[in-house]
Amino acid sequence: xxxxxxxxxxxxxxxxxxxxxxxxxxxxxxxxxxxxxxxxxxxxxxxxxxxxxxxxxxxxxxxxxxxxxxxxxxxxxxxxxxxxxxxxxxxxxxxxxxxxxxxxxxxxxxxxxxxxxxxxxxxxxxxxxxxxxxxxxx
Amino acid sequence: xxxxxxxxxxxxxxxxxxxxxxxxxxxxxxxxxxxxxxxxxxxxxxxxxxxxxxxxxxxxxxxxxxxxxxxxxxxxxxxxxxxxxxxxxxxxxxxxxxxxxxxxxxxxxxxxxxxxxxxxxxxxxxxxxxxxxxxxxxxxxxxxxxxxx
Numbered sequence: 256x257x258x259x260x261x262x263x264x265x266x267x268x269x270x271x272x273x274x275x276x277x278x279x280x281x282x283x284x285x286x287x288x289x290x291x292x293x294x295x296x297x298x299x300x301x302x303x304x305x306x307x308x309x310x311x312x313x314x315x316x317x318x319x320x321x322x323x324x325x326x327x328x329x330x331x332x333x334x335x336x337x338x339x340x341x342x343x344x345x346x347x348x349x350x351x352x353x354x355x356x357x358x359x360x361x362x363x364x365x366x367x368x369x370x371x372x373x374x375x376x377x378x379x380x381x382x383x384x385x386x387x388x389x390x391x392x393x
Numbered sequence: 394x395x396x397x398x399x400x401x402x403x404x405x406x407x408x409x410x411x412x413x414x415x416x417x418x419x420x421x422x423x424x425x426x427x428x429x430x431x432x433x434x435x436x437x438x439x440x441x442x443x444x445x446x447x448x449x450x451x452x453x454x455x456x457x458x459x460x461x462x463x464x465x466x467x468x469x470x471x472x473x474x475x476x477x478x479x480x481x482x483x484x485x486x487x488x489x490x491x492x493x494x495x496x497x498x499x500x501x502x503x504x505x506x507x508x509x510x511x512x513x514x515x516x517x518x519x520x521x522x523x524x525x526x527x528x529x530x531x532x533x534x535x536x537x538x539x540x541x542x
Contacts, residue, residue: 256421
């Protein structure tokens with residue numbers, strides 16, 4: 256009985272993780288297939304989708320300020336550019352990138368290809384790690 | 394007014410809720426579900442008595458096992474989220490005791506999924522509901538999202 260239930264938990268966990276991974280890969284493929292306009296800036300870009308009504312966005316903004324080092328502005332020590340997108344003011348851009356939850360952060364490499372998507376609040380260490388993988392870390 | 398929330402305390406709380414509810418399902422223990430629900434509701438009514446958060450404050454944090462992550466945020470939506478979860482767990486207990494295991498475990502599973510969303514993806518469904526109620530001017534939901542500093 257116990258092992259049967261443990262197996263159900265493990266199976267549900269696996270199915271959930273698998274579905275999430277597949278969904279994220281599909282989202283990445285769709286966004287890259289659309290070739291968003293803001294993409295190819297010749298420098299890695301961190302896209303940050305937010306809105307005034309988003310509860311977790313102020314915390315995400317502070318996390319991003321930590322990642323940026325200086326705290327404000329669009330320069331990440333010259334290694335990458337931070338682009339903030341207010342989804343209420345730019346609904347078309349939000350649709351283009353398939354934004355479903357706020358905050359969402361996306362990392363684009365120098366060629367404009369979306370390499371990472373983070374749904375929800377993402378801590379600075381995770382963003383820094385992802386930036387390293389696209390050659391924009393400290 | 395300076396408003397601070399320790400994200401690590403919230404995450405430990407969520408991890409305990411998920412872990413204990415999954416254990417309760419594995420052991421088919423209604424009483425463990427009731428225990429989790431009681432801790433959640435008591436922690437909502439009297440935050441200083443939240444057992445899981447006290448475990449973090451008095452055991453995990455001093456031992457250096459979990460580092461504090463204090464951010465500026467409203468604590469009320471998180472408390473509302475926990476209270477809402479506690480009510481759902483209480484309903485799960487009632488269903489389990491009434492001989493409706495499918496309904497009971499489905500409700501407990503819903504709390505596990507919502508706590509996991511918060512723990513792994515940073516999406517607090519209860520906070521979202523709180524801020525929506527605040528936007529509609531519902532009495533008692535007085536705090537709007539904090540402005541960017």
